[in-house]
Amino acid sequence: MNPADYVTLPAFEQTGYVVLDSYDQAQDPREWEQLAFVDWKSSGDTRFAPLASAYGDLECNGFWNHTPPKTDKDGVWVPENIAVAPRLVARAQEPGANIGRCRVIELQPNTYGETLYNLHRDDNNRLNPEGTGWIVRAFFNLTDDPDTMMVLREDRDDPSTETRIPLPAGAQAIIDTQRLWHAVWHPSDRARYCLITSYESGPELDAYITAKNGVSWVPSHPIDPQVAAEGEATAQAKRDARAAALAARGQDPTFGDGSLKAGAAMEVLSEA
Numbered sequence: 001m002n003p004a005d006y007v008t009l010p011a012f013e014q015t016g017y018v019v020l021d022s023y024d025q026a027q028d029p030r031e032w033e034q035l036a037f038v039d040w041k042s043s044g045d046t047r048f049a050p051l052a053s054a055y056g057d058l059e060c061n062g063f064w065n066h067t068p069p070k071t072d073k074d075g076v077w078v079p080e081n082i083a084v085a086p087r088l089v090a091r092a093q094e095p096g097a098n099i100g101r102c103r104v105i106e107l108q109p110n111t112y113g114e115t116l117y118n119l120h121r122d123d124n125n126r127l128n129p130e131g132t133g134w135i136v137r138a139f140f141n142l143t144d145d146p147d148t149m150m151v152l153r154e155d156r157d158d159p160s161t162e163t164r165i166p167l168p169a170g171a172q173a174i175i176d177t178q179r180l181w182h183a184v185w186h187p188s189d190r191a192r193y194c195l196i197t198s199y200e201s202g203p204e205l206d207a208y209i210t211a212k213n214g215v216s217w218v219p220s221h222p223i224d225p226q227v228a229a230e231g232e233a234t235a236q237a238k239r240d241a242r243a244a245a246l247a248a249r250g251q252d253p254t255f256g257d258g259s260l261k262a263g264a265a266m267e268v269l270s271e272a
């Protein structure tokens with residue numbers, strides 16, 4: 001699967017992400033507190049409240065895992081949740097681009113090391129017909145989490161490729177999450193909520209990014225070098241432990257040289 005076979009937007013070429021103007025979240029009701037959440041294992045301790053799902057049911061499975069399977073477009077609104085979240089629906093619809101999955105994530109606090117272990121890439125474009133728009137995902141932070149960051153890496157194992165984007169209330173970013181490894185670092189004592197929407201790349205999304213003054217690069221938020229080093233060690237220890245557990249079950253997750261087979265360590269991390 002090659003993005004060159006799809007409609008992509010120039011704004012994502014350089015870095016794979018775009019940061020938009022912040023949104024005045026304080027003006028809105030806290031609609032996410034009224035949503036129905038379902039347990040759905042993602043990167044970290046998470047639940048999700050679907051606003052649009054594959055066929056309008058209150059569930060979060062990838063659209064490709066349904067019968068009939070579909071790509072991450074043409075999401076169907078979930079009646080019980082959109083009834084209590086008109087502002088969130090309006091924000092998701094504002095770009096005017098085709099919407100696939102649309103949901104609010106609830107993420108419990110975690111550490112930087114756990115975040116590095118949770119780094120994964122999404123499978124947004126499975127079944128997406130070539131020649132149509134490449135699917136990217138928008139993250140609109142709802143709760144005010146000033147110490148929380150979206151951690152992005154071009155190369156999972158190369159810290160020098162990392163960008164950390166702060167996520168206070170109203171932070172808005174659109175990310176090519178099939179290209180970039182990503183996970184959220186949430187050092188807090190309460191859950192974080194964020195609206196995540198899959199969009200089809202095309203003229204509508206391009207115009208929206210322009211209207212919101214999207215920028216393709218932001219300075220990475222500083223991190224304490226000791227925290228960074230400890231995080232790398234923690235993540236590697238967790239990967240080693242997982243590989244050992246899989247090997248003990250007769251499922252060698254490596255190619256024999258220590259490199260992981262695609263999906264081996266991330267089999268449950270389809271989502272963030």
Ligand SMILES: [Fe+2]
Nearest residue numbers: 122177271272
């Ligand atoms: Fe993800």
